[in-house]
Amino acid sequence: MKERERLQERRAFSTVLSVLIISAVVLAVGGGIWAFSQSAMTISSEDYAESVINMTDTISERFIVEQVFYYPDTNILRIWIFNYGTVDIEVKVQVKDIICPSAEDEWIEIPSKDMKPFPTINLDASSREELNIKAYTKRGNNAYYKFFVP
């Protein structure tokens, strides 16, 4: 009888232990999954939000070629860009095959609601010549302007 009781007590101990072990495993695995899920979903949501914000900024860009002026005596072309949108932009302009600024990683930053002149462009254009000026941003938006050399 005593032996039986003793055995029953031992079985209870192993039952509790196994429950504890299973619980610990469940907690450990579950916690791991939880942590992984949380970090993965946080990263996903941040990436998504960032991409949406970038997309919003891209569609929010509003700019025009405000003024173009050609100095025939010096063969210099000047261009002014007006950013009338709500986001800051980085712009380059292209006239014929000339890109300004010419360096690949150099862009002209124009804050929102601001207008900036571009560096002067040396261009040999004849009178009454039609110049198609393309201004484009780093985000990939374009604005075009047709200019007739006086």
Added chain:
Amino acid sequence: MRTTSSSFRRGTSTVMGTLIFVGIIFTAFIPMLFVMRQADTLHEIRKHELGILDQERAREEINFYAYPLEENPDETPDQDELILSIKNEGSVPIKIVNVWINDEEHPQEVNIKSMETIILDSLPVILQDLTSYTVKVVTEKGNVFSSEAGILYYSSSVDGWYTPSLGICVHIDNFKGRYQITIIKEAIIVGYYLSDHDEHVDIEEIFWVDLPGTYFVTIEKLDPVLGWVSVIPPYDAYSCLVASFKANHGRVRKWDIRMRLSLLFFAFCSALDELVTFRILSLGGVELNPRVAWLISINPLLYPLADIAVIAIAYVVDRLLSKSLVDSLVGTWLIWTTTGIARLLCVALSLA
């Protein structure tokens, strides 16, 4: 006892697994959906705002003129200053942020309500002889408007400013009344405008003229008792110098269209008349017009040839009138239209 113990163990892990699953749902998945949804909402709001901004931008419409400063009509205008008269003709308020005179910018902070006209402070101009000046106005919403007067030119040899399009623009501010405007050059009326009825809005009329020179502009308002009264007392008329050596083509084009249409009408009526005439003659009829009868007696082809010659002469005359900028009051299109109607009457008589 064993059964109880086993189910207890299964229950514990299931409950804990469920709790963890629910925890993941509430602490990771739902916030992620919430952030995504919020980003989408902000994107949609921004898109909507941009749509409104673009619509408002498209609705911006202004009409402005740049002209030299002239405080007193008797004095010579200050040549090195330009005045801008800007009228907001759109349905949305407009904010002017910049004015360009060639490559010179003149930043502004001017708000103009819908249908309001304002005169900007005079803007300095660096005068250079024989130079063209382009005047532009930039709005806050990114529209650029050019002066209705076109490009201004400055030349000291013609006493200052002039425009390549020769025209006199008369602008009467928002006064109620019936007006008549007359443009006179060397005692000949070259332009006339009479408002249909009492006006409640601004009157703006552009009279294109063909030649440079001094024109007199009279502006009169109908008084119920006194009749037509000058609105610029003590003067009877403005003396307006149109200084340019370049011809205007705006009005000529208008005349050209009328001329062409009237000529086409004349040609159509002639052809119809000829067809009917030959048809009746082939059926044994008699030509009553002695000149036509004489032509047909020589050779039937002479009749259409004569008509073709008349139309060709009419075309040449019209072209010459257009090119030489002879006063467009010579309404040749009326002659061609009347002749065409006369031919139609002949057709009707022949058929009768």
